[in-house]
Amino acid sequence: MKNNLKNLGLTLKIILQIFSVIGIIILLGLYSITKLLNLHFDLFVIMIYPCGICFLYLVYQFINLFDSLKNNNPFCHENVKRLINSMVCSLIICILVLIALIISMFYEYYSLQLKVAIGFISALFFAISIALLILSELFKQATIYKEENDLTI
């Protein structure tokens, strides 16, 4: 069971590390990509930068979280902090996307489908932040129980 947990933690960590490297490359080459695809370097593209940085930080937090899973110590105070940090990042992304959506409302240039999609992404990140908040509370309780159990002689 412990070995399975270790392997799962290691696999998820490697997958997330690959994703974060791809994310960094995309973020750095965003201007070139928009030029290559003949897209306007407009509000939505600029909004990707802060959202991308927040998302990368969120992924980094999860890499550390899976690292603790690999080390067979998932219920610790650091993981609670990591989940709260992830929740804040997710909430920032939600707010940034919402701002982009509100600004796009004043322009006829953007299609309704795009606005609906952006609204859906914003709602999705809001749901993720709530889920992360609940998860952090669960981890907090589990850490307290584990600590109590460990310190019962």
Added chain:
Amino acid sequence: MAIIVNLDVMMAKKKISSNELAEKIGITQANLSILKTNKCKAIRFSTLEKLCEVLDCKPGDILDYEKESKK
């Protein structure tokens, strides 16, 4: 914590080493150290019973209560 474990005093009185005590009551050295340094959150009745048996004393000799001053 308001509960104080006076294990050190009792061990000195009975002239028993940590190693010996841990072996006799069947807990690890690390756990005995947690108990001695007052870091433990709870103590099982079975552990307390063994401690009393080995040290030939009563729970009151090992545990003490001191009112915590409000900060």
